Every structure is written in structure tokens, then in C-alpha cells.
Amino acid sequence: NAGVTQTPKFRVLKTGQSMTLLCAQDMNHEYMYWYRQDPGMGLRLIHYSVGEGTTAKGEVPDGYNVSRLKKQNFLLGLESAAPSQTSVYFCASSRDRVGSYEQYFGPGTRLTVT
Amino acid sequence: EDQVTQSPEALRLQEGESSSLNCSYTVSGLRGLFWYRQDPGKGPEFLFTLYSAGEEKEKERLKATLTKKESFLHITAPKPEDSATYLCAVQAAGNTDKLIFGTGTRLQVFP
Numbered sequence A: 001n002a003g004v005t006q007t008p009k010f011r012v013l014k015t016g017q018s019m020t021l022l023c024a025q026d027m028n029h030e031y032m033y034w035y036r037q038d039p040g041m042g043l044r045l046i047h048y049s050v051g052e053g054t055t056a057k058g059e060v061p062d063g064y065n066v067s068r069l070k071k072q073n074f075l076l077g078l079e080s081a082a083p084s085q086t087s088v089y090f091c092a093s094s095r096d097r098v099g100s101y102e103q104y105f106g107p108g109t110r111l112t113v114t
Numbered sequence B: 001e002d003q004v005t006q007s008p009e010a011l012r013l014q015e016g017e018s019s020s021l022n023c024s025y026t027v028s029g030l031r032g033l034f035w036y037r038q039d040p041g042k043g044p045e046f047l048f049t050l051y052s053a054g055e056e057k058e059k060e061r062l063k064a065t066l067t068k069k070e071s072f073l074h075i076t077a078p079k080p081e082d083s084a085t086y087l088c089a090v091q092a093a094g095n096t097d098k099l100i101f102g103t104g105t106r107l108q109v110f111p
Helices: none
Strands: A004-007 A010-013 A019-025 A031-037 A044-049 A064-067 A073-078 A087-094 A109-113 B003-007 B010-014 B019-026 B030-038 B045-050 B056-059 B062-066 B070-075 B084-092 B095-101 B105-110
Touching (some): A004 A087, A019 A031, A019 A087, A031 A073, A044 A064, A073 A087, B003 B084, B003 B095, B019 B030, B019 B084, B045 B056, B045 B062, B070 B084
Parallel strands (some): A010 A109, B010 B105
Antiparallel strands (some): A004 A019, A019 A073, A064 A073, A087 A109, B003 B019, B062 B070, B084 B105
């Protein structure tokens, strides 16, 4: 039981390049989330999903797209990376709506955009 | 606007020196308040959920309490392994799919 895993752990992109971050969970959770964490700011929600095939915008969705084609996977895409997207990205999952069930977080992906 | 403020930003304690971390919040109807621990280079790890004023929860040397405006995380006789960043988050009644996080308190416990 690996919990929540994220790929890759580190990545450096040039401005304008694209990439996809993969999140996988083996707990059969319905809800999945993508957050970014920046110094001096709390974790901010980018996008989330309440089940397979669904996605919804969070607090800071601009510049990102997501897909949840399979229940266990949640992909975060950057179509044209910008230096402002340099951050640590965390994926999380929960059995159902947060509050009723706790969120489990992955180890993070450190992204640098130059 | 829903908001969470944590203080202090950083706290240095001697091993065995008890203290408290504060999380004050402004939210339109509190559904739940959450405490997480985050070690360097890792994702947050869930500690507690509190739902109503007056509620308390304990885990080892940690005790979380909740009032109508703030929550405290009390650390009794801390050990160096308690060193971490402690995050507070709230869930608003009007938007129960997501959490609003504070910026955290970085705790260092020295032997």
C-alpha cells in the first residue's frame, strides 16, 4: 500500500515548455486534489476532482489543466510554463468530501521554471 | 473573505519546554478545523480535526483546542522529533469541497 505517489520528484523547465505531473493513489479514494506551496503562503488549491471523469477549479487554476480519466490517477498539466509557476506541487486524496474523511498527501514535486 | 492566520511564524523551544501554537480564523460558518504536521521535503500529515467550539483532541504530546475564533495546538514537554512545520486549515460551511490553509508555524526543538 503506497498511499499517494507523485511523479516526477523534481523537474526544471524553460519558460514556454509543457509538462504533466502524475499523481496516483491506491486507496480507492473518490476525491483528489492538486495544491501548490510557495514560501510565505499557505497551500493553495489549484484543481480538484470529486470522482472519476470529473474536475473542478480551485483557488488558483489559471495556467493549469487537469484530467481524471481513471479513479486512481489525477494529472496536472502545464501547457506553457512560466517562472511564476515555480513551486512545490502536492497531490492529495480523500475517501470522500474532506472534513468527513482526512486528506492524504503525496511527497511533492519541486518544479523550477527558468 | 475566509482567512486563516497562524502565529508565531517560527518557534524555538528547548526540549521539555511546553508552548502553544495559534491558529485564528475568519470563515463564514466553520465546518471543520484541521491540523497537519509537515516535515521538510515531505507532504503534510494529518493530525486532528475539530468541529465545534470547546472540542479538544490529543495525540501523544499534542493537544488541539477550538474556540469560535481560534484554535491552539499545545505541545507538552516537546522532544526534538516534534520539530516540524505545523499547518492549520479550515473548511467553510459554504464550500465543503476544499480547505483554506494557513502559512504554518515552523517549530524547532533543541536537546
